Amino acid sequence: MEHSPIPAFSRRRFVGTSAAALAGSALLGAMPVRAEDAASKKLRIALVGCGGRGSGAANQALKADSNVTLAALADVVEEQADKALENLRNQHPDKVTDTQKFIGLDAIDRVLASDVDVVLLTTPPGFRPEHFEKAVKAGKHVFCEKPVAVDAPGVRRFMEAAKLSKEKKLGVQSGFCWRANFAERATFEQIEKGTIGKVSAVYGDYLGGTPWVKPRKEGWTDLEWQLRNWMYFTWLSGDHLVEQAVHTVDKMSWAFGDVAPLRAVSLGGRQQRVEPEYGHIFDHFAVMYEYPDGARGTIFARQQAGTFNQNSDHIIGSKGYCDINGFKKLHRITGETSWKYEGPKNDMYQTEHDEFFASIRQGQPLNFADKLAHSTMVAILGRMAAYTGQMISWEDALASQESLAPKEPLTWDMKLEVPPVAMPGRTKLI
């Protein structure tokens, strides 16, 4: 079956829409890019967080539209910014010419004070609520990597800024990239139209090895060490259920129509990665979410070297079930109706940016801020249930006052203790 990108925002439609027609659109009046310029202005892109994903996202953004330039990039580590700049200049010599570089913990503020239209937020997620709020207040369109927060106060802050982004008609593109994959879109379209009947259970797994760890060098302060190994510190990453397996959580949310779960119970712990270089996060989780009408969603997430790897989703309905394995290109329905995806393949990361820039050009910027916040919070609920060993309701999780970031403003020479590893039955929900 053929499946295409969201029709309203396909590049073909954009190319076929005249600048004059767009300039006449009422929606454009509220655009941060001046109305008369929306279709034709050179869009100035800024990258904040120049690591692996940020460099990829900037490359995709520069490919997505012919009339863009990389106006700025920012990082806390100069060599990261330099590496990204060199790669991007090699890939896009005509679009990376007068790029400004901002280095430091306040780099986001200096980027936003400069002349930019679209900001790519790809730092560790602990910074996302603050960066997103600042970008929205400054009237920028945002490409926002997942997850968007690491704790409930961060999600609430993000949600407030999300409201403002809609009032200002800003675009917010989401890093939940599977939602841009044609095969996933076609499969979830089948689920949404009832091909497997009412969904009663979802099982999803993200079982992998251990990501990189950077041994502490002499002279690195506590903050530098933690930032360079951000995945292992909950205030920066949210733990791997929230940072990585959130993709699987997001597909579960998609299958359940993005409604909130009622509550969650969860197992988890740290068995293999017990050394100090792995910070204080867990290495495995098994979460059971309860949804309305007795439906259940189960997520297994593991980061342990030498163990079985899998990233799959299994969705059970009253008339059949659906198997998805995005990396193995398996998208199949079995039951009253048999179906499998045989349409075109796409580079989901590129599609995210193609559709985003086309929507900005059309004066109707895509805004997925709510879905970003929602799936992030579902994952945080799972972590809270695992850390505490309690059954936790959606309301209690969302109302949590626990802010994981250090209380005092960040400085390079600050003392940063590593928090204790959570202990189910003893760690409290705050």
Ligand SMILES: NC(=O)c1ccc[n+]([C@@H]2O[C@H](COP(=O)([O-])OP(=O)(O)OC[C@H]3O[C@@H](n4cnc5c(N)ncnc54)[C@H](O)[C@@H]3O)[C@@H](O)[C@H]2O)c1
């Ligand atoms: N959608 C996906 O498939 C996907 C894949 C990989 C990563 N990600 C997400 O992208 C984000 C970044 O991941 P990554 O793999 O690129 O990590 P990374 O470590 O490679 O890059 C992060 C960069 O941010 C910089 N940084 C840290 N704090 C900063 C701050 N306050 N201001 C500016 N820069 C700062 C770091 O120095 C580093 O260069 C994470 O949220 C991650 O979950 C998403």
